[in-house]
Amino acid sequence: EDQVTQSPEALRLQEGESSSLNCSYTVSGLRGLFWYRQDPGKGPEFLFTLYSAGEEKEKERLKATLTKKESFLHITAPKPEDSATYLCAVEGDKIIFGKGTRLHILP
Amino acid sequence: NAGVTQTPKFRVLKTGQSMTLLCAQDMNHEYMYWYRQDPGMGLRLIHYSVGEGTTAKGEVPDGYNVSRLKKQNFLLGLESAAPSQTSVYFCASSLTNLAKNIQYFGAGTRLSVL
Numbered sequence: 001e002d003q004v005t006q007s008p009e010a011l012r013l014q015e016g017e018s019s020s021l022n023c024s025y026t027v028s029g030l031r032g033l034f035w036y037r038q039d040p041g042k043g044p045e046f047l048f049t050l051y052s053a054g055e056e057k058e059k060e061r062l063k064a065t066l067t068k069k070e071s072f073l074h075i076t077a078p079k080p081e082d083s084a085t086y087l088c089a090v091e092g093d094k095i096i097f098g099k100g101t102r103l104h105i106l107p
Numbered sequence: 108n109a110g111v112t113q114t115p116k117f118r119v120l121k122t123g124q125s126m127t128l129l130c131a132q133d134m135n136h137e138y139m140y141w142y143r144q145d146p147g148m149g150l151r152l153i154h155y156s157v158g159e160g161t162t163a164k165g166e167v168p169d170g171y172n173v174s175r176l177k178k179q180n181f182l183l184g185l186e187s188a189a190p191s192q193t194s195v196y197f198c199a200s201s202l203t204n205l206a207k208n209i210q211y212f213g214a215g216t217r218l219s220v221l
Contacts, residue, residue, distance in 0.1 A: 004149070032208060043111070043197050043212030044150070087150070091208060094166075097142075097149035 002027040004090050006098035013078055014106050021073040021101045023088030033071050035064050036087040038100065044087055047073075078105045109133050113198050113213035120188045120220045128183040128216050130198030138201045139181035140165075140210065141173060143194040150197065156181055188220045 005024045013019055025033065032051055036044035048057045050066040057064050061082060063074040073086055083105045088098040111132045120126055130139065137158050142150040152165030156175040170192060172184045181200075185192060195217050199210040 034209070036212075041215075043199075043214050044210075046209050046211070049209060089150075095152065095208070095210075097151075099147065099149045 002090070002092050002094070002096050004088055004096050004098040006086075006088050006101050008101060009099070010102040010104070012104045012106060013075075015079060016077050018074070018076045018078070020075070021086055021103070023071040023073070023090075023098055024069060025071070025088075025090045026069075027090045027092035027096070029092050031091045033066055034089040034091070034095075035071070035073055036089065038085045038087055047086075075103070078103075080105045080107045111198055111200055111211050111213040113196075113216050115216060116214065117217045118219070120185075120218065122189060122220060124188050125184070125186050126188065126218075127185075128196055128198075128218075130181045130183070130200075130213060131179055132181075132198075132200040132211070133179065134200060134202075134211065135178070136200035136202050136211075137178075138203065138208075139175065140199045140201075141171070141181065141183045142197045142199065143167065144197060144215075145194050153183065153196075188218075190220045192218065193220045194218060 007022045035047040038044045048064040053068045065072045085100040085102045087100045114129045140155040141153040151167050154173040159178040162173045174182045195215045197215050198213045201210045
């Protein structure tokens with residue numbers, strides 16, 4: 001059965017303290033792995049799509065990487081405005097979303 | 108550019124009442140989706156549409172119906188609301204269902220069923 005597990009559930013960091021969020025997945029025939037950002041009271045906003053193991057993408061302080069079993073979202077020198085819930089989704093025969101990681105950056 | 112617009116933003120229903128949630132997109136996207144998001148759970152797909160006049164069941168379709176009479180609109184109906192349908196509902200749209208399936212989401216509808 002296809003599934004997506006995100007860890008940790010919640011993460012509190014000091015401003016400038018780099019860390020990584022994990023998305024482990026099991027899917028038959030990965031067509032794409034997606035990262036979204038969701039702010040409180042809003043809908044998810046697209047960040048990255050990764051298609052194959054070894055692929056990396058960057059946007060400002062965020063960098064997403066992909067292996068055959070997991071993806072990492074690396075956050076370098078985060079700022080308070082990076083506080084949000086980060087969602088991972090995988091697409092095989094269907095799209096499955098993880099439960100998300102709530103990230104809180106303290107000033 | 109409005110993107111994906113959901114109405115209403117909030118709604119309170121009594122058990123057994125019916126209602127329709129409206130989703131409108133102005134990006135000429137073929138695919139549209141309805142999800143529900145509950146605390147401690149990921150987004151779960153209720154129904155989706157691959158084009159005007161088509162609908163298909165997702166992961167949790169029971170108790171919901173949908174219609175896609177116009178390409179830009181996707182309606183989600185609750186015929187007889189139940190407390191278990193208290194949730195935040197998100198609509199999304201995408202250009203295709205290929206690997207570049209970037210979904211654009213609305214701001215959500217917060218529904219409480221008493």
